[in-house]
Amino acid sequence: MLQAEKGTSVADEDGELEAYPPPGIDMQRPSVARVYDYYLEGDASWAVDRKFGDAVLHEFPVLRKIAKANRVFLHRVVRHLISLGVTQFIDIGAGLPTMQHAHQVADDLAPGRTRVVYADYDPIAVSHSQGLLAEHGDPRRHAAIHADLRAPDRLWKQVADTAILDLDQPVAILLIAVLHVQQPASQQSGDTGDVGPAAVARYREIVPRGSYLAISHITDEGVPSAYDEPLIKLKELYDQKSSPVVWRNHRDISGLFGDFALIPPGLTWTTDWHPEDRSPTEPKIEFATPNESLIMAGVGRKA
Secondary structure, eight states: OOOGGGOOEEEOTTSOEEESSOTTOOTTSOOHHHHHHHHTTOSOOOHHHHHHHHHHHHHOTTHHHHHHHHHHHHHHHHHHHHHTTOOEEEEETOOOOOSOOHHHHHHHHSTTTOEEEEEESOHHHHHHHHHHHHHHSOTTTEEEEEOOTTOHHHHHHHHHHHTOSOTTSOOEEEEESOTTBOOBOOTTTOOOSBOHHHHHHHHHHHSOTTOEEEEEEEOOSSOOGGGHHHHHHHHHHHHHHSOOBOOOOHHHHHHTTTTOEEOTTOSEEGGGSOGGGOOTTSOOOOOSSGGGGOEEEEEEEOO
16 A cells, blocks of 8 residues: 555656655545545555545445446547547546456557547646656657646646647547546636536547547436435535535436437446457456446547
């Protein structure tokens, strides 16, 4: 597990090395990215994250299985989009490299032919991705940047500055299990509430025609009744001790795609989205009913 005394470094937005943990990172508060890594049984969490994760899993033990099913959905999206000719990916809110990052899945299927840029607001997650890419990536095709989902134009410029992607050509934006974490407006913007949907709308405007948008999002609509109370408790735990969350209904999740046409099978539970694209080397995660996977998912295309 991570230990603060290791004295590692992370790079900030300008490439300058910062002390580890970076200044301004509250190591007394659980991080969404590191807790999610703990659910996936990764090794990049801190004691505060594991304590919080254990409290969550005590209330909702199936969440670890749900998180893994969501990760496998990401892998299936990458494989399916490559089969459709997509070669460029931007993974926003990429988190930590547990259960394989997108570029690893892509290179298994199309070695040397795909390009991936990861973006995350958590400097520790970025540091881990940079470390993985330094060891197992290709600097001509892969990069990880410290960027803010809530600032689409700035993030887009940061992606362009890597010179990894040709942003005049179609790309696939991956927003996997990130939009149910509330995206508060900056104090300077004057906006209030969750600006996640507005940011997604801007990404839809920015991308060229032929691009794709992949989203997965927790919902409290249409789930088994046995999930009702745990979902309430789960939201309380995150709102009080980590980052506030929002459970959207199916209509609101669908609305995040705007006028992008959902490719078949449309908006579904994670386990129902192209299960044939699962790799035989990945864990086969099954639920008694698809809605037990709790997360709605889909991929849209810009005409």
